[in-house]
Amino acid sequence: MKKEECFYLGKIVSKFSFKGEVLIKLDTDEPETYSKMESVFIDYNNNLVPFFIEKSALHKSDLLRVKFEDIDSEEDADDLMKAEIYLPLTLLPKLEGDQFYYHEIIGFQIVDNIFGEVGIITSINDTTAQALFEIDRNGTEILIPMNDEFIDKVDREAKVIYVNTPEGLIDLYL
Known part of the structure; x- marks a missing residue:
């Protein structure tokens, strides 16, 4: 399994018991969705290694307490x-x-209802206070905040996101 075929679920943050249990900090808004998994892939020495889960339970709000098979101490x-x-994306x-999901819209076109075709989404910058669409317009990078009020429609079949940006925002980059 390659990382490109997977999504990041979280990180092992601490040990929980002397029997090898660990706490995983989940990177999700719905931790309960992942409380009954049979296995996960752990990034171990730069390889994704499957680990099977003996038992797991939510611990506090976004922590998952896990006992992996063969991890007994x-x-x-x-x-x-820290792994x-x-x-899998599936x-x-x-x-x-x-x-x-951020990964599924890479390559989508952005169309503004006033400006017209803006360009192609090359990535999502989520390191700022507000996530940004990073858009390539013929070699020029344009950043548009991923604000619900700006997004009019997502057309998955046509791979287009229709936006309604504040007047002049796109022109700042051109």
């Missing part, structure tokens, strides 16, 4: 500290309407 668990957890719940 604190020393075994120490080896997994990232992944699942396990992502399907989103409806104008909701989308």
Whole structure:
């Protein structure tokens, strides 16, 4: 399994018991969706290695307490500290309407209802206070905030996102 075929689910943040249990900080708004998994991929020495889950339960709000098969001691668990957890993209719940996962809209075209065709989404910058569409327009980078009020429609079949940006925003980049 390659990382490109997976999505990041979280990170092992601490040991929980002397029997090898660990706590995983989940990167999701719906942790309960992932409380009954059978296995996960752990980024171990730059390889995605499958680990099977003996038992798991939500711990506090966004932590998952997990007992992996064959991880039976604190020393075994120490080896997994700070490791990232992944699942195959095929396990992502399907989103409806104008909701989308960042990875699925790369390559979509952005069309503004006043400006017209803006360009192609090359990536999403989510390191800022508000996530941004990074758009390539013939070699010029244009950034548009991913604001619900700006997004009119997501057309998955045509691979187009229709936006309604404030007047002059796109012109700032040109």
